[in-house]
Amino acid sequence: MIVSLPGALPTHAEAVVVNSTSPLWYVTRATGLVAMVLLTISMACGLLSSVGYQRPGLPRFVTLGLHRNASLLAVAFTAVHVVTTVTDGYAHIPVQDVFIPFIAAYRPLWLSLGAIASDLLITLTITSLLRSRMTYRTWRAVHWTAYACWPVALLHGLGTGSDTRVRWVLLLTLLCVAAVTALAGWRLAVGWPGRPVARVAGAVALVLALIAAGAWLSAGPLKAGWARRAGTPPALLNHAAGPLVPRVDQGAPVGHRAARDA
Amino acid sequence: MSRAENGRRPRPRTLKVNPVACQGHGMCIELLPELIAADPWGYPLIAPGPVPDELLPLAQRAVNSCPTLALLLTSPE
Amino acid sequence: MLSPVSRLLPEIPRLTLDEHLSAYGPPPFADVAYDAAGLAPLIVAVEQSGLVGRGGAGFPAGRKMRAVAEAGRRGGPFHSQVGTVVIANGAESEPGSGKDRLLLRRAPHLVLDGIVLAAEAVGATRAYLCVHDDPAALRDAVTSRERAGLNRVPVQVVEVPGGYVASQETALVGLLNGTGSRPAFVPPRPSERGVRRHPTLVQNVETLANIALIARNGPEWFREAGTPFAPGTTLVTVSGTVARPGVYEVALGTTIAALLDRAGGPVEPPQAVLAGGYFGGWLKLPAAGEVPLTDRALRAAGATLGPGVLIVLPQSSCPLAETARVTGYLASQSAGQCGPCSNGLPALADALGHVAFGRPADDMLRWTHQLLGLVSGRGACHLPDGTAGLVGSALTTFADDLRYHASRGPCGRAARLPVLPLPVPPAPPAPPAPDPRTRPEALA
Numbered sequence: 001m002i003v004s005l006p007g008a009l010p011t012h013a014e015a016v017v018v019n020s021t022s023p024l025w026y027v028t029r030a031t032g033l034v035a036m037v038l039l040t041i042s043m044a045c046g047l048l049s050s051v052g053y054q055r056p057g058l059p060r061f062v063t064l065g066l067h068r069n070a071s072l073l074a075v076a077f078t079a080v081h082v083v084t085t086v087t088d089g090y091a092h093i094p095v096q097d098v099f100i101p102f103i104a105a106y107r108p109l110w111l112s113l114g115a116i117a118s119d120l121l122i123t124l125t126i127t128s129l130l131r132s133r134m135t136y137r138t139w140r141a142v143h144w145t146a147y148a149c150w151p152v153a154l155l156h157g158l159g160t161g162s163d164t165r166v167r168w169v170l171l172l173t174l175l176c177v178a179a180v181t182a183l184a185g186w187r188l189a190v191g192w193p194g195r196p197v198a199r200v201a202g203a204v205a206l207v208l209a210l211i212a213a214g215a216w217l218s219a220g221p222l223k224a225g226w227a228r229r230a231g232t233p234p235a236l237l238n239h240a241a242g243p244l245v246p247r248v249d250q251g252a253p254v255g256h257r258a259a260r261d262a
Numbered sequence: 263m264s265r266a267e268n269g270r271r272p273r274p275r276t277l278k279v280n281p282v283a284c285q286g287h288g289m290c291i292e293l294l295p296e297l298i299a300a301d302p303w304g305y306p307l308i309a310p311g312p313v314p315d316e317l318l319p320l321a322q323r324a325v326n327s328c329p330t331l332a333l334l335l336t337s338p339e
Numbered sequence: 340m341l342s343p344v345s346r347l348l349p350e351i352p353r354l355t356l357d358e359h360l361s362a363y364g365p366p367p368f369a370d371v372a373y374d375a376a377g378l379a380p381l382i383v384a385v386e387q388s389g390l391v392g393r394g395g396a397g398f399p400a401g402r403k404m405r406a407v408a409e410a411g412r413r414g415g416p417f418h419s420q421v422g423t424v425v426i427a428n429g430a431e432s433e434p435g436s437g438k439d440r441l442l443l444r445r446a447p448h449l450v451l452d453g454i455v456l457a458a459e460a461v462g463a464t465r466a467y468l469c470v471h472d473d474p475a476a477l478r479d480a481v482t483s484r485e486r487a488g489l490n491r492v493p494v495q496v497v498e499v500p501g502g503y504v505a506s507q508e509t510a511l512v513g514l515l516n517g518t519g520s521r522p523a524f525v526p527p528r529p530s531e532r533g534v535r536r537h538p539t540l541v542q543n544v545e546t547l548a549n550i551a552l553i554a555r556n557g558p559e560w561f562r563e564a565g566t567p568f569a570p571g572t573t574l575v576t577v578s579g580t581v582a583r584p585g586v587y588e589v590a591l592g593t594t595i596a597a598l599l600d601r602a603g604g605p606v607e608p609p610q611a612v613l614a615g616g617y618f619g620g621w622l623k624l625p626a627a628g629e630v631p632l633t634d635r636a637l638r639a640a641g642a643t644l645g646p647g648v649l650i651v652l653p654q655s656s657c658p659l660a661e662t663a664r665v666t667g668y669l670a671s672q673s674a675g676q677c678g679p680c681s682n683g684l685p686a687l688a689d690a691l692g693h694v695a696f697g698r699p700a701d702d703m704l705r706w707t708h709q710l711l712g713l714v715s716g717r718g719a720c721h722l723p724d725g726t727a728g729l730v731g732s733a734l735t736t737f738a739d740d741l742r743y744h745a746s747r748g749p750c751g752r753a754a755r756l757p758v759l760p761l762p763v764p765p766a767p768p769a770p771p772a773p774d775p776r777t778r779p780e781a782l783a
Contacts, residue, residue, distance in 0.1 A: 049329070052287065059292045060287065060288060060289055060292060061289050061292050061293050061327055064289065064327060064329070131331065132331065136283060136330055136331050280524045280719075281524065281676070281677035281678070281679065281680075281717055281718055281719050282522075282523065282524045282676045282677060282719045283524070284677070284678060285678070286678050301679060301713055302682075302713070303678055303679070303682040303683070304678070305678040305679050305682075305717070307713075
């Protein structure tokens with residue numbers, strides 16, 4: 001499916017080099033994308049639950065059930081995503097980089113965002129499974145970190161991901177952002193009636209975050225040479241810039257490895 | 263825990279709501295209309311008395327679904 | 340003629356510690372070691388005396404002390420011993436009651452004796468005396484006792500913010516824990532888990548004063564006054580249209596007529612008496628004069644004893660208007676935590692306004708009765724039940740007036756100066772958002 005789309009992968013038959021780790025790389029990318037979509041569904045259902053949305057055909061317990069199931073599926077896909085990343089030896093990402101941010105050698109900042117997001121996801125899941133053992137206030141305070149987990153995971157995908165410049169992937173990401181932004185805006189509009197200042201501040205923060213993210217996206221991952229600027233180790237860059245690839249800076253990479261690190 | 267499983271009657275359990283924690287989400291009213299109705303303001307009105315045995319699993323599901331953990335399934339002391 | 344009893348309220352105000360000690364002697368501390376199986380002798384004595392709480396709930400004091408003592412003995416990790424806490428409730432927020440204030444002014448050392456004696460009996464390591472006003476004089480009293488070595492536990496005087504529900508026992512615990520002066524859902528009761536998770540004994544100051552006397556004189560002495568089922572004396576605040584409103588100490592079982600007589604009798608033809616305060620009920624006079632002042636007899640008659648409050652209503656007042664005003668006040672006192680209360684009480688006050696000051700139609704009366712059932716027992720505290728009880732009693736006792744209002748509108752007596760006391764000015768009730776579901780028609 002991914003391989004057949006134009007503009008994403010090499011068009012020259014002789015440039016196709018099948019490496020022994022590439023199936024894992026495909027699984028990493030695929031599960032990462034699916035996890036992002038599932039996290040978005042989870043956020044959306046969570047926000048709909050918060051505003052008390054219901055329809056005759058959509059009682060509130062269904063929305064809540066969807067939220068819980070989407071979250072658990074997201075955890076499952078994230079787990080596969082993490083396992084394939086670690087076992088794929090190409091970028092040498094050891095298991096500690098999965099949980100501890102800022103120590104990775106491969107794209108340290110953007111990978112660390114993934115570590116942070118998965119740490120948050122683990123905490124969210126465990127506290128929700130053990131809800132009855134803690135006070136409601138404690139559970140709720142931890143659950144609020146979901147508002148951080150989702151954007152961090154998204155930025156991780158955009159920063160580390162190999163497919164950011166692929167048109168349909170970008171479209172999918174923008175759809176996810178639009179959905180969560182719209183619902184978060186709705187939540188700000190109807191919730192917390194006694195705190196107008198906090199709500200306005202939240203709305204302003206939301207808009208500023210969108211603008212900042214958009215600016216970063218267009219100046220960062222969507223521009224050529226992102227792999228190097230993101231912190232891909234030089235060895236991998238050189239490998240990518242080897243005999244298979246005459247030029248790396250035209251946004252149309254020709255080799256498997258080059259496509260990955262562009 | 264039903265009669266069939268161990269041959270003995272389960273302990274009588276009663277549904278109670280913590281009125282401070284309850285914020286009227288109404289999840290319990292949706293999930294257990296046999297025992298819980300809505301008052302004019304959306305808060306749960308629980309039928310008095312112990313929960314019938316056959317409704318115990320559904321009552322437990324309603325307890326698990328409360329967003330604020332306000333619904334309680336208690337044993338009489 | 341009724342001979343006045345004066346166990347708690349002496350004729351001459353005994354303010355100073357020296358006067359108190361010369362009259363009563365020092366507090367009789369037990370000084371006995373008792374093992375884990377045995378209870379302090381004071382707890383046994385209080386149980387035998389039959390003393391019940393004088394704060395309004397009427398819970399047996401000995402049973403409460405036993406529960407706290409036992410919780411303290413096994414409440415620590417691995418069932419070890421843990422220190423307990425005593426809270427003396429002098430935060431009198433019932434507008435028609437003045438007995439706690441008077442007791443704390445006239446005989447503070449009797450109350451403080453009760454605090455430290457109860458503290459010793461339940462194994463308390465700390466005590467708090469909660470009041471709404473005048474903490475300075477009480478702090479002086481505590482200091483003078485410390486200097487005399489009479490306080491075996493530290494007693495801290497705490498000022499409680501005003502509000503009808505602020506003096507509820509879990510609200511006091513919440514205030515001391517810093518979580519807010521609002522009632523909490525039970526379980527766990529304060530006797531199991533209260534101030535900083537320690538088992539906590541919450542008793543009204545009058546109850547503690549009685550405990551101090553039982554410790555000196557024994558349970559048989561206590562039972563010499565009152566009736567076999569309602570032993571002892573109690574302080575009653577008599578107000579309304581009587582010649583000498585004030586606080587009177589009477590033996591339980593004294594009839595309402597005898598007490599009103601002591602208070603000088605009504606100054607104008609009386610219509611009814613509100614017994615039990617704003618969680619109580621209405622009784623028509625002169626028939627109610629025969630009712631003895633015990634909780635059991637008053638409940639049988641349709642009222643309560645409560646914290647000992649009697650308010651006489653003259654015939655020139657409209658009882659429905661008075662009840663409507665009080666209902667509005669009680670609705671404004673909702674802590675706002677529980678949906679049925681914070682929504683139902685303002686709706687009830689609104690409905691009663693229609694009943695008292697308008698011409699209520701049948702569906703309005705039906706809606707009012709429906710509200711009584713919708714709020715009762717659905718809050719964390721008894722504010723909704725108490726209010727529903729008061730309103731229900733008014734609608735039953737004054738059924739004739741209700742019929743008059745329904746057919747002819749307001750009776751004109753509502754214009755008379757209000758008799759039932761309300762704090763001035765009452766906080767305006769927070770109106771709930773208008774909801775079409777709350778209209779009476781929606782419930783047809």
